[in-house]
Amino acid sequence: xxxxxxxxxxxxxxxHFKNSSHHGALPGAQVNADGTNPxxxxxxxxxxxxxxxRIGQVRxxxxxxxxxxxxxxxxxxxxxGKTLPQARALIEALKGVMQxxxxxxxxxxxxxxxxxxxxxxPVRVKCAALSWNVVESGLKEHVQQKHV
Ligand code: ZN
Numbered sequence: 001x002x003x004x005x006x007x008x009x010x011x012x013x014x015x016h017f018k019n020s021s022h023h024g025a026l027p028g029a030q031v032n033a034d035g036t037n038p039x040x041x042x043x044x045x046x047x048x049x050x051x052x053x054r055i056g057q058v059r060x061x062x063x064x065x066x067x068x069x070x071x072x073x074x075x076x077x078x079x080x081g082k083t084l085p086q087a088r089a090l091i092e093a094l095k096g097v098m099q100x101x102x103x104x105x106x107x108x109x110x111x112x113x114x115x116x117x118x119x120x121x122p123v124r125v126k127c128a129a130l131s132w133n134v135v136e137s138g139l140k141e142h143v144q145q146k147h148v
Contacts, residue, residue: 009117012074016111017066022076026059033138034062037130039123042068046134048079050142055079055087060131067118067127074111075131084139091132098125 026047034045042064049056058076062069075094079087093107098119103109118124 006117009114012111012114013066013070016070016073020060020069020073020076022059022073023061024059025061026057029057029059031138031142033134033141035130035134035137037064037068037126040065040068040127042127042130044068044072044130044134046072046076046131046138048135048138050084053083053085055082055084064130065127067124068130071112071115071128072131074114075135078108078110078112079135084143087135087139091136094132095129098129 026049028049029047030050031048032045034043036043042062044060044062044064047059047061049058058079060072060076062072078090082090089104089107090109090112093103093109094112094115097103097109097116100119103113109115115128118128
């Protein structure tokens, strides 16, 4: 059973890695942030277009391992249409999942659920966490700019 789940997770991750519909530039994005995971050589940049308090389009660019790039793709997909508080709740839930907690039932992880298989590999957790750390810092910066 566990092996079957792992198989499914691997397929979801590889599918996002190979054919992401959210990969690319996003001219006019109000939130732009990037980061690296030097341990693995992963690089990710996120671009978010906001419509008031709601996230419209999300695109990411980057290079690195399958986990880092697939997580970015899954996160981009899951963030679109969310309000900023919902986005923050999603990121908090993901951090919790990586620490072995069950996700908040109110938070829909979508394909990101596949990442619960990653937490067994501590080195890989950093690859996954890169994407939401980048988004989190980008959103923080955006909020600060708005209130200056
Ligand atoms: Zn990596």
